Amino acid sequence: MQRSVALATPASRLADYAELTKPRITLMVVLTTAAGYYLGAGGTLDLLVLSHALLGTGLVAAAASALNQVLERDSDARMARTCARPLPAGRLEVPAALAFGLALALLGAVYLGIAVNLLTAGLGVATLALYVLVYTPLKRRSSLCTIVGAVPGALPPVMGWTAATGSLSAEAWVLFAILFFWQLPHFLAIAWNYREDYERGGQPMLSVEDPAGGSTARQIVLYCMALLPVSLAPSLIDLTGALYFYGALVLGIAYLVAGVHAARERSHTAALLLLRVSVIYLPALLALMTFDKVAL
Amino acid sequence: MQATLFWLTGGAFFALQLGMLLYLLYASPAAGLAASHERRRRVEIVWTLVPASILVAVVLMVSGFTGSSWSRVRTAGEAGKGAIALHQLGAPRVAPDGAR
Numbered sequence: 001m002q003r004s005v006a007l008a009t010p011a012s013r014l015a016d017y018a019e020l021t022k023p024r025i026t027l028m029v030v031l032t033t034a035a036g037y038y039l040g041a042g043g044t045l046d047l048l049v050l051s052h053a054l055l056g057t058g059l060v061a062a063a064a065s066a067l068n069q070v071l072e073r074d075s076d077a078r079m080a081r082t083c084a085r086p087l088p089a090g091r092l093e094v095p096a097a098l099a100f101g102l103a104l105a106l107l108g109a110v111y112l113g114i115a116v117n118l119l120t121a122g123l124g125v126a127t128l129a130l131y132v133l134v135y136t137p138l139k140r141r142s143s144l145c146t147i148v149g150a151v152p153g154a155l156p157p158v159m160g161w162t163a164a165t166g167s168l169s170a171e172a173w174v175l176f177a178i179l180f181f182w183q184l185p186h187f188l189a190i191a192w193n194y195r196e197d198y199e200r201g202g203q204p205m206l207s208v209e210d211p212a213g214g215s216t217a218r219q220i221v222l223y224c225m226a227l228l229p230v231s232l233a234p235s236l237i238d239l240t241g242a243l244y245f246y247g248a249l250v251l252g253i254a255y256l257v258a259g260v261h262a263a264r265e266r267s268h269t270a271a272l273l274l275l276r277v278s279v280i281y282l283p284a285l286l287a288l289m290t291f292d293k294v295a296l
Numbered sequence: 297m298q299a300t301l302f303w304l305t306g307g308a309f310f311a312l313q314l315g316m317l318l319y320l321l322y323a324s325p326a327a328g329l330a331a332s333h334e335r336r337r338r339v340e341i342v343w344t345l346v347p348a349s350i351l352v353a354v355v356l357m358v359s360g361f362t363g364s365s366w367s368r369v370r371t372a373g374e375a376g377k378g379a380i381a382l383h384q385l386g387a388p389r390v391a392p393d394g395a396r
Binding site: 142143144147167168169170171173174177180181184206209210215218219221222223225226228229230232233235236237242245249252 | 298299301302303305306308309312313316336339340342343344346347348350351353354357358365366367368369
């Protein structure tokens with residue numbers, strides 16, 4: 001049953017606005033930004049700039065999630081996984097959510113530009129634009145949206161890097177590639193388990209276009225396989241040491257094994273296992289990176 | 297050793313990718329299929345090409361082949377290390393110097 005917007009208490013309204021920002025995704029964005037900053041920073045860590053970068057990036061990520069929910073409110077209402085979100089459930093008004101998202105976007109971009117640097121702010125704006133203006137509309141047209149959506153998903157560590165260094169370099173792009181490749185098996189596992197839901201929502205994910213699962217299975221294995229060499233690259237450019245290299249190799253093999261298992265089984269359980277491995281993989285890899293960072 | 301493992305895993309990826317492309321281009325049924333199936337096949341070919349292009353770009357960057365400032369290994373003095381590690385299979389890794 002829908003709650004009346006007028007009857008909502010201030011606390012529940014606040015909770016709805018918080019939900020609009022997808023807190024768990026925003027937290028993941030902030031963590032990967034922090035990792036990028038730490039890896040880019042030299043011997044000394046400027047905690048003030050780091051906190052500015054995290055706050056600004058968090059605001060931009062929250063804005064992207066809020067604006068995404070404004071644009072997807074109709075399809076969200078048709079999907080079991082998302083129908084309880086504040087907009088489809090009628091707990092927030094569209095103009096209020098839109099104003100909230102735009103305010104966060106403006107605040108985040110300006111904050112990054114003033115408190116961090118223009119390059120990081122520019123990357124923030126690019127991330128937001130790609131997510132809201134390209135990825136979100138593409139979700140209704142093609143499964144390639146998943147690939148497009150992985151680009152803004154992989155930019156936060158690059159923003160952390162540019163916040164620390166003020167410039168782009170190969171190391172930042174290696175971090176980008178790791179995050180990019182990590183996301184695809186992760187999202188393909190989600191798309192497999194919620195394929196009926198995505199179909200109801202009118203979103204032609206790979207698992208919707210190919211219900212037999214052959215395409216999803218092949219791409220899961222391919223992207224897990226692509227992640228393996230890319231995840232080793234930080235040690236080859238002296239960003240990290242040998243401990244990271246062999247740790248990343250073990251983690252990458254584990255992710256690949258889970259991917260192959262999901263591809264062979266094509267079951268809910270196997271996809272769930274892949275999803276769980278993916279959410280262990282990334283924090284573990286980032287922890288290894290920060291622990292075994294080669295000090296500049 | 298690290299460079300060897302990098303190339304081995306990278307080589308395995310490209311072998312898998314090539315196999316998938318050949319399958320999608322020649323082995324998967326195409327003739328007489330509905331337009332939606334043909335479109336789906338073309339979309340999957342794009343899916344398959346994307347990781348290879350990103351991996352190639354990463355290899356070019358860490359090998360020092362790209363000249364632009366935004367894709368060079370940051371510490372120009374040490375940029376050769378990645379290139380050395382990648383180009384000389386089995387060669388000893390260059391230890392980080394004291395300045396790092």
